[in-house]
Each structure stands twice: as structure tokens, then as C-alpha cells.
Amino acid sequence: MEIITDFKQSSLQISMQSINFEQELNPEQLKIVRESDGPCLVLAGAGSGKTRTIVYRMAYLLERGIDPKKILLLTFTNKAANEMLGRVETLTGINARTLWGGTFHSIANRFLRRFAPLLDYKQNFNILDEDDSRSLIKACLKESGAPQTQSRFPSPAVVKSILSFVINSQISLEDALEQKNSEFYRFSEQFDEISRLYKKRKKESGSMDFDDLIFNFTEIFRNDLSARERIQNKFKYILIDEYQDTNPLQAEMVRLLEPKTKNILVVGDDAQSIYSFRGASVQNILNFPKTYPDAKIFRLETNYRSTPEILNLANDVIAKNTAQFPKELRAVHPGLLKPEQINKSSVEEEARFIADKIKAAIDSGARLNEIAVLFRAASHSESLEFELGKRGIAYDYRGGLRFFERSHIKDALAYLRILNEPKDEAAWRRILVNFSGIGEVTAEKIIAIARVSPREEILRAVGPLLGDKARAGWDEFSSIYCKLLEYIGEKPSELINAIVNSAYSDYLASEYENADDRLEDLGQLAVFAEKYDALADFLAEAILFEGYSAKDSRSGGSRVILSTIHQAKGMEWDTVFVMNLVDGAFPNERAMFEDNGIEEERRLFYVAITRAKRRLYLTYPETSRASFSWNMPSMFLQEIDESLLAGNVSKIGDDIEYIDENSSQISGIRGRSFLREVDEL
Numbered sequence: 001m002e003i004i005t006d007f008k009q010s011s012l013q014i015s016m017q018s019i020n021f022e023q024e025l026n027p028e029q030l031k032i033v034r035e036s037d038g039p040c041l042v043l044a045g046a047g048s049g050k051t052r053t054i055v056y057r058m059a060y061l062l063e064r065g066i067d068p069k070k071i072l073l074l075t076f077t078n079k080a081a082n083e084m085l086g087r088v089e090t091l092t093g094i095n096a097r098t099l100w101g102g103t104f105h106s107i108a109n110r111f112l113r114r115f116a117p118l119l120d121y122k123q124n125f126n127i128l129d130e131d132d133s134r135s136l137i138k139a140c141l142k143e144s145g146a147p148q149t150q151s152r153f154p155s156p157a158v159v160k161s162i163l164s165f166v167i168n169s170q171i172s173l174e175d176a177l178e179q180k181n182s183e184f185y186r187f188s189e190q191f192d193e194i195s196r197l198y199k200k201r202k203k204e205s206g207s208m209d210f211d212d213l214i215f216n217f218t219e220i221f222r223n224d225l226s227a228r229e230r231i232q233n234k235f236k237y238i239l240i241d242e243y244q245d246t247n248p249l250q251a252e253m254v255r256l257l258e259p260k261t262k263n264i265l266v267v268g269d270d271a272q273s274i275y276s277f278r279g280a281s282v283q284n285i286l287n288f289p290k291t292y293p294d295a296k297i298f299r300l301e302t303n304y305r306s307t308p309e310i311l312n313l314a315n316d317v318i319a320k321n322t323a324q325f326p327k328e329l330r331a332v333h334p335g336l337l338k339p340e341q342i343n344k345s346s347v348e349e350e351a352r353f354i355a356d357k358i359k360a361a362i363d364s365g366a367r368l369n370e371i372a373v374l375f376r377a378a379s380h381s382e383s384l385e386f387e388l389g390k391r392g393i394a395y396d397y398r399g400g401l402r403f404f405e406r407s408h409i410k411d412a413l414a415y416l417r418i419l420n421e422p423k424d425e426a427a428w429r430r431i432l433v434n435f436s437g438i439g440e441v442t443a444e445k446i447i448a449i450a451r452v453s454p455r456e457e458i459l460r461a462v463g464p465l466l467g468d469k470a471r472a473g474w475d476e477f478s479s480i481y482c483k484l485l486e487y488i489g490e491k492p493s494e495l496i497n498a499i500v501n502s503a504y505s506d507y508l509a510s511e512y513e514n515a516d517d518r519l520e521d522l523g524q525l526a527v528f529a530e531k532y533d534a535l536a537d538f539l540a541e542a543i544l545f546e547g548y549s550a551k552d553s554r555s556g557g558s559r560v561i562l563s564t565i566h567q568a569k570g571m572e573w574d575t576v577f578v579m580n581l582v583d584g585a586f587p588n589e590r591a592m593f594e595d596n597g598i599e600e601e602r603r604l605f606y607v608a609i610t611r612a613k614r615r616l617y618l619t620y621p622e623t624s625r626a627s628f629s630w631n632m633p634s635m636f637l638q639e640i641d642e643s644l645l646a647g648n649v650s651k652i653g654d655d656i657e658y659i660d661e662n663s664s665q666i667s668g669i670r671g672r673s674f675l676r677e678v679d680e681l
Contacts, residue, residue, distance in 0.1 A: 047305030435473030
């Protein structure tokens with residue numbers, strides 16, 4: 001795809017196939033294909049055929065005699081690039097290998113292979129993968145003298161994530177730490193030194209990491225006017241897909257590539273900008289008309305995916321955002337059923353409702369892979385996974401591992417297992433590997449003592465046998481273990497909460513960039529455990545969960561899809577459930593304290609809604625756990641025009657009679673606000 005071959009106009013005229021654009025495209029698409037010279041912004045609503053429009057625009061340019069080597073397509077994934085260029089080849093008969101197309105990183109790499117000497121790199125520089133980068137950063141940590149055994153200095157993976165965020169967001173290290181990992185702000189000086197050493201080692205080894213590909217591209221062409229003029233003369237047309245997902249560094253790369261002809265076409269949907277946690281900025285697409293005051297703005301609003309009822313709901317939801325380009329999706333499919341809002345008494349009842357609906361669909365002959373259950377965070381799926389597993393309903397999980405397969409869940413269970421049975425060698429090995437200085441030999445000594453000692457005596461017996469190297473790691477383990485010993489005899493849920501409130505949370509923060517998500521998972525594990533009084537019973541049920549068959553003879557090999565909404569973007573299913581629509585969970589509570597956080601959460605809700613083709617269910621549990629605690633429905637449910645929904649629609653205040661200040665709580669963002677209003681009255 002990325003090999004440039006000689007191009008001759010005559011060969012194009014011979015190979016081009018006749019395309020009836022009027023027959024193949026709707027009026028919105030046809031207008032873009034024919035009239036998008038100059039700077040153009042295409043606002044492509046969900047399910048509106050944006051990929052088709054880009055493909056036919058490229059075919060139209062080729063039909064007009066534009067040299068394939070003068071057209072550049074930028075995408076976010078190799079899969080998308082290959083698909084689009086392959087469709088152009090099928091449509092036109094022109095070899096896709098004569099076209100320039102690929103991801104931002106791959107295109108930057110191609111230019112750097114020629115211009116890298118301007119930065120004192122050889123043209124045959126190496127590219128570090130993620131493992132290579134972490135290994136190099138680990139060496140820099142050691143050289144910098146950063147504390148690695150005390151104060152829980154972040155792991156190489158976390159350090160790499162923060163440095164990457166700095167580069168892609170084009171902000172200072174201090175600002176990045178404040179935004180992303182404020183608990184590590186005290187290490188800002190060490191981060192500066194590690195960053196300096198990392199750059200130095202990459203340069204000395206003649207290597208670049210993925211972030212360097214785009215950053216070094218911008219360094220060269222921002223500062224060398226001659227080089228910039230050469231690349232700006234290279235292309236006549238640039239087409240960019242999913243522009244709403246670009247970060248500030250990628251936006252600068254686009255500006256530097258901008259052809260002298262000003263023929264730059266960006267396609268995207270500000271209503272589906274949901275990746276700010278990766279550094280993406282919705283302002284790139286919102287500010288496009290300011291960057292190019294003479295830009296043409298096109299809209300693709302004809303939706304080929306969903307029913308009118310689903311689109312009416314989607315339009316109503318996204319209209320509440322203020323920072324956006326207004327658009328109104330219109331359906332081509334006939335009307336069917338209104339989306340349903342369903343509230344159930346508990347998370348278990350919510351899971352049973354969804355499983356019942358899925359089973360009914362199976363019985364009526366539906367294909368399981370046309371059904372999806374979406375959620376804001378991976379921690380929200382635990383009850384449903386358990387219910388589907390018990391019923392033998394096959395499912396695939398997207399956006400991570402299944403709940404009980406996640407490392408932090410296994411860690412927590414391992415802690416509980418050694419409390420329940422100190423002789424559990426496998427559990428000890430899983431725990432001890434997390435602590436620095438404790439190798440195989442030391443682990444064997446600890447396990448030997450644990451086999452013959454009461455649980456309360458293990459710490460005292462092990463301590464004198466350890467050398468200085470293992471002492472720090474053992475002390476950290478001891479602080480967690482002592483915390484658990486305080487709760488011996490309590491319910492399993494209390495033991496799990498003790499783990500969350502111990503030094504284990506510091507371990508997660510230092511080792512993983514998604515530590516908050518992992519703590520949420522542990523919170524859900526505690527919720528799951530509340531129905532058990534005995535630790536042994538809980539552990540047996542948790543371990544047996546993976547033993548439930550996830551296959552059903554009636555599924556025909558297909559599986560229900562369980563997915564985070566972020567992972568579901570770009571997908572579609574006949575039937576979609578959006579679950580756990582509880583205030584404080586969706587929108588995520590952290591969004592309340594972030595600039596434009598609620599608007600991005602609303603865009604995420606919009607993305608979830610627009611995945612559904614024919615049936616949509618919005619569900620939430622009225623209580624979160626066995627100990628009575630009322631949930632408030634998500635603020636996004638509160639905003640919806642009731643006439644757009646079927647089902648037991650519930651608004652704030654509907655269930656006031658159930659509130660008893662002596663026996664219950666209301667949880668969530670809106671819930672706490674409501675209680676404050678009650679107090680004031």
C-alpha cells in the first residue's frame with residue numbers, strides 16, 4: 001500500500017472503471033464528492049456513510065485525472081486505511097499501492113526516512129515498540145536515582161504513559177501530572193530527569209518511539225522552511241478521517257502537511273469525540289472554521305443504521321451540549337419501537353432483566369452477535385457476566401479482560417485465599433511477585449513458614465529471615481496483611497474494602513495508568529461479595545464462576561458482545577442495552593471536576609445510543625448493594641423528553657416516599673445535590 005510506483009496518465013485512463021456517482025451516492029454525499037476543493041469540513045453523523053463518502057471522493061479525484069501520488073489519506077488505524085484504499089482499488093481498478101495512505105504514525109515515518117538526518121538521525125533509525133520503551137525507561141529510572149522501593153515511585157509503564165501524554169497534548173510535564181496523575185506531582189523533578197535521560201538514550205541508540213515519529217516530523221517541518229515547502233508541494237489533496245479524535249500534535253502535523261492548493265478535507269463528528277483521556281482535543285474540529293475562515297462546511301445527516309425512534313432520542317440527548325456543531329440525524333428506515341428505560345431494584349435484578357431479554361431473543365432465533373450490552377466502565381459488567389455465565393449464554397468481552405480474569409481481581413482473591421488458608425502456595429506466589437526484592441528463593445522461605453504457622457504468626461516468623469534487599473518489599477506486604485488481620489471474622493466485602501484502603505491502592509497507582517478503573521473493579525467485587533457471610537463460600541463462588549460454561553448449544557457459535565462504550569465506537573448491533581445508567585457512574589463522577597467533562601460524557605452516551613439499529617434498552621439499578629443505598633438515575637436520563645421513551649420512566653422525586661433518613665442513602669452526583677436541597681427545606 002505504501003510503495004510508490006511510477007505513475008503515467010495514460011495508464012490511469014486505461015484502468016479507470018466507469019462510476020455512476022449519482023446512482024451510488026445520496027445528495028449529501030454527492031455534493032461533498034464533487035464540491036470539496038479547498039479547505040472543507042465534513043460533519044459526518046453516526047451511521048451516515050462517511051467512509052463511503054471518502055472512498056468516492058478519492059475515486060472522483062482519480063477520475064478527474066489527479067495523480068494518485070498527489071492524494072494523501074490519513075487515518076487512525078491501519079485497518080481503516082487498508083479498507084478504504086482497498087475499496088478505492090475495487091471501485092476504480094487502480095492499484096492501491098500507488099496511493100499514499102496510512103496512519104499518522106506510518107506517514108510520519110515515511111517522511112522521516114528521508115529527512116531524519118536534519119535531526120542527526122540516520123535514515124535507517126529503529127522504532128521502539130512499547131516493551132522496548134518501557135525497558136529503556138526502566139534503565140533511566142535506575143540511572144536517575146528515582147526511589148523505586150519507597151514512596152511507590154511509578155512503574156516504567158506509568159512513566160511512559162505520562163511522558164506520552166505530555167508530547168501528544170503539547171502541554172508541560174507539570175500540567176500533565178496535575179491533569180492525569182496528581183499523586184505523582186511530588187516526583188516532577190525526577191520525571192524531568194527521566195525524560196531527559198530517555199531522550200538522550202533514544203538518540204544515542206539511533207531509535208525513536210511511536211510518539212517521536214510525529215513529534216520529530218513536526219520538529220523538522222516547523223523549523224526547516226525548505227523541507228516544509230517540499231512536502232507542501234508534494235500533495236494536491238489531503239483527506240483526514242475521524243478528525244475529532246486528533247490530538248494537538250497530530251493537528252500540527254496536518255497544518256504542516258497542508259498543500260499549497262489548500263485542498264484539505266477533514267471528516268469527523270464532534271458529537272463522537274470521546275478520547276480526551278488519550279490527549280484527543282475536540283477543539284481541533286470545533287476550531288477548523290477559525291483556522292480556515294473560508295472553509296466550506298458539509299453535513300452528512302442521513303442515517304442508514306437506526307430507526308427514527310432511536311435517532312429522535314440521540315438528537316434529543318446531544319442537543320444539550322453547547323460546544324458543538326448542531327446536526328439532526330434523519331432515518332431512512334421505517335419506524336419500529338421506542339427505546340425503553342428500565343429501572344430494576346438492584347444490580348442483580350438489572351442483570352437478570354438483561355439476561356432474560358437475551359434468552360428470549362435466543363428462543364426467537366436471534367443471532368447473539370447482533371446483541372450488545374454497553375457500559376461506561378469495565379467495572380460495571382460484573383453482575384451481568386455472572387448471570388450470563390450461570391445461564392450458559394455465550395459472550396465476548398471487548399475493552400479488556402472478563403471480570404474475574406483481571407489481574408487486580410486475582411490479586412485481591414489471592415489475599416483472601418491466604419487468609420482463608422495460609423498454606424495456599426499458589427496464592428502466596430501470586431502476591432509475593434508484586435513486591436520488589438522478593439525473588440524465587442525468598443518466596444520459597446516465606447511459603448515454607450506459612451505452611452506451618454498460624455496466620456497471625458507469619459509476619460513475626462518471616463521477618464528475621466530476610467535480607468535488606470527483600471525487607472522493603474516485605475514491609476509493604478506486611479502493611480496490607482496487617483490491615484486484613486484487623487478484619488478477620490468480618491464479611492468478605494469488608495475484607496475487600498480493607499484491601500482497597502491499604503497500600504495495595506498505592507501499588508496500583510504506581511504500576512498502572514488506569515489505577516482508578518482497577519479500584520472501581522475492586523469496589524464492584526466488594527458489592528458482589530456482600531451477599532456472602534463466610535469467606536470460604538465467597539471464594540468458592542468466585543473461583544467457580546470461571547467454571548460456568550460460556551457456551552450455549554443454541555447460540556450457533558455466535559456470542560453476545562459485552563463492551564465498554566469507548567471500545568464500541570464504530571460498531572453497530574440490532575439490539576443494544578446500555579446498563580448501569582446511575583448518577584455518579586455515568587456520567588463518571590470525575591467528569592464533574594474536569595473542563596468540559598460532562599459534555600464529553602454526554603457525547604459518550606450519544607455514541608452508545610447510536611450503536612443500536614432496531615432496539616435500545618436503557619437500564620439502571622435503584623440500589624447498588626445489599627446495604628440499602630438508593631441510586632439516582634443518570635442526569636442524562638433525567639434530561640430526556642419522556643415522550644421519546646417507553647418503559648418505567650423515572651424522574652428525580654418520583655420515589656420520594658421511599659426516602660427514610662434513618663435507614664437509607666441516596667448516592668451519586670445528583671443524589672447528593674437532591675439531599676442538600678432537602679436539608680435546606
